[in-house]
Amino acid sequence: MDSYNIESSNADCLDSRPLKKPKCEQLNDCDLSPSPRSSTSLASSCNNIESSHVYDLDARPLKEVKCEQMNDVDISLSPPSATTLPSSSPEKDPYIIDSIVAEKVSCSDWIDLESDNDRRILLDDEKHQNHHEQFKVDQTYDYLPQDYEMTDLDYCALMTIESSLESDILVKIDDIFVTQSQLSCLLDPKKFLNDDVISAYICCIKYQAHLESRNDVKFYFENPFITVILKRDGKLGVGQDGNHITKIVRNYLKHEMVLIPINIKETHWYLAIINTQKCEIQVLDSLCWDSNRVDLADTLQGLQFHLDIIGRQQNLISHNWKDLQIISWTITEQVQEPMQKDGYKLAGILLCWKTNTAQTTHQNMSLLGSSNDQKETKATDSLLEETKYQSLMSILSKINENELVGGLCDYIKSINCPETLEKVWVRNSKPYSISLTVR
Amino acid sequence: MSPPPEQDRRLGVVKPEPEPMIKLKVLDNEGRRVFHTMRMSDKLQAVMDAYYAKAPDVTYGSGTFMFDGSIRLRGSETPAEHGLQDDDVIDSYEDL
Numbered sequence: 001m002d003s004y005n006i007e008s009s010n011a012d013c014l015d016s017r018p019l020k021k022p023k024c025e026q027l028n029d030c031d032l033s034p035s036p037r038s039s040t041s042l043a044s045s046c047n048n049i050e051s052s053h054v055y056d057l058d059a060r061p062l063k064e065v066k067c068e069q070m071n072d073v074d075i076s077l078s079p080p081s082a083t084t085l086p087s088s089s090p091e092k093d094p095y096i097i098d099s100i101v102a103e104k105v106s107c108s109d110w111i112d113l114e115s116d117n118d119r120r121i122l123l124d125d126e127k128h129q130n131h132h133e134q135f136k137v138d139q140t141y142d143y144l145p146q147d148y149e150m151t152d153l154d155y156c157a158l159m160t161i162e163s164s165l166e167s168d169i170l171v172k173i174d175d176i177f178v179t180q181s182q183l184s185c186l187l188d189p190k191k192f193l194n195d196d197v198i199s200a201y202i203c204c205i206k207y208q209a210h211l212e213s214r215n216d217v218k219f220y221f222e223n224p225f226i227t228v229i230l231k232r233d234g235k236l237g238v239g240q241d242g243n244h245i246t247k248i249v250r251n252y253l254k255h256e257m258v259l260i261p262i263n264i265k266e267t268h269w270y271l272a273i274i275n276t277q278k279c280e281i282q283v284l285d286s287l288c289w290d291s292n293r294v295d296l297a298d299t300l301q302g303l304q305f306h307l308d309i310i311g312r313q314q315n316l317i318s319h320n321w322k323d324l325q326i327i328s329w330t331i332t333e334q335v336q337e338p339m340q341k342d343g344y345k346l347a348g349i350l351l352c353w354k355t356n357t358a359q360t361t362h363q364n365m366s367l368l369g370s371s372n373d374q375k376e377t378k379a380t381d382s383l384l385e386e387t388k389y390q391s392l393m394s395i396l397s398k399i400n401e402n403e404l405v406g407g408l409c410d411y412i413k414s415i416n417c418p419e420t421l422e423k424v425w426v427r428n429s430k431p432y433s434i435s436l437t438v439r
Numbered sequence: 440m441s442p443p444p445e446q447d448r449r450l451g452v453v454k455p456e457p458e459p460m461i462k463l464k465v466l467d468n469e470g471r472r473v474f475h476t477m478r479m480s481d482k483l484q485a486v487m488d489a490y491y492a493k494a495p496d497v498t499y500g501s502g503t504f505m506f507d508g509s510i511r512l513r514g515s516e517t518p519a520e521h522g523l524q525d526d527d528v529i530d531s532y533e534d535l
Contacts, residue, residue: 175509175510175511195503225508226508229508229530231468232468232470232532241466244508244528247508
């Protein structure tokens with residue numbers, strides 16, 4: 001079962017990073033310009049969060065009682081401990097590096113390179129889209145990060161995943177719902193990457209591409225479901241039942257690049273790009289398994305069946321495809337060196353994506369948005385205790401010592417619940433026995 | 440729960456037309472075709488159950504049911520909710 005899981009050290013990952021550049025050059029035939037790298041200045045502060053994260057999980061006995069517990073557990077006790085705990089380095093992460101996700105990340109790299117992370121475009125766009133206005137731009141991902149650096153936003157997202165119930169829907173982007181149990185594959189290298197997770201990420205990519213709205217190259221992002229059906233049709237042929245799929249394939253003809261995620265069952269994902277101008281199938285495979293392209297062949301065969309049907313129909317729409325004999329196109333491998341990476345970053349992206357409308361993240365994000373306004377943190381809704389805790393953690397990672405002390409003072413002053421004030425907030429037995437209440 | 444017929448007559452209520460039945464077809468990755476006839480207001484779980492019954496190697500409750508290549512069907516929903524019509528095809532495949 002685990003044989004698919006080619007593990008590599010982090011050094012390997014780093015080695016493969018420069019790959020992005022060459023990849024960009026290879027794909028330059030679509031007139032893409034590399035975008036500026038996003039800065040992740042918070043990377044260093046993540047260590048603290050990491051350690052406190054572990055601490056937090058150890059301290060919490062049961063998920064089910066988290067809300068009630070968080071009411072009782074004094075919020076102020078744990079976060080300061082984050083600064084005192086020895087910070088564990090991300091390299092020593094207990095999770096091994098997941099090979100499968102790298103594929104998807106490599107897709108994202110590819111897309112990112114073509115995109116320009118100009119936030120102003122996004123902001124302009126937001127004005128026209130009412131349902132996005134409730135998000136604060138700073139606290140969500142409004143672009144796809146190009147590196148794998150974990151930010152505090154990502155760690156908060158991870159904590160949300162860890163602390164949610166399996167059936168909780170944590171990501172809802174467009175029509176795609178992703179539950180906690182499906183997302184957990186990103187945190188567990190032994191699990192297979194879920195197709196809904198892929199779909200959700202493809203929604204992010206689509207959204208980004210839509211914002212860029214390049215006129216020169218028209219992209220079509222297929223979802224994994226259709227790929228599976230195309231693969232089936234490639235194996236079994238197309239009966240009269242395939243009309244709706246033919247309709248979808250017909251829509252491909254309006255585009256110049258069709259991006260198809262392909263799954264090797266219970267093994268690996270890779271991306272095939274149908275470059276209709278070069279009559280080429282370009283494969284982006286993070287593991288470079290160029291000998292295992294059976295699924296691609298089946299998918300292309302299925303696609304060919306549908307193209308044949310379209311070709312036989314009288315009402316063929318005008319299109320720019322050089323020809324419709326896709327099965328005869330050459331297949332080229334775009335990635336020359338394997339890349340590996342875990343799925344943490346993607347988990348963060350999905351939960352914090354700006355169009356994620358799942359309820360949990362709503363609350364999480366709105367609380368994160370109040371990070372500079374301590375008064376808001378004492379939101380009275382007890383259900384929000386969990387996210388309150390997390391938001392406090394993110395604050396801690398951002399501010400320096402003076403601000404932290406000042407902020408904590410403000411926060412404590414802002415508490416006016418008598419019960420909370422009477423409670424013992426800090427207790428320590430070494431070197432002296434100390435217990436402090438807020439009062 | 441519709442009231443018994445005699446009550447209908449007494450109240451002078453016109454009995455509504457019986458809801459039309461639609462035949463749905465589930466098509467899976469193995470090429471299996473499973474037909475199921477149901478009402479527009481029935482839960483889609485019925486057609487899913489019919490499929491699982493015909494496909495013993497598929498774990499009950501697993502897999503995805505998709506209509507029109509984009510609409511994910513859930514057992515708690517009804518054909519009416521998604522505008523399913525007679526002879527519509529539902530694509531089914533195992534979880535990836």
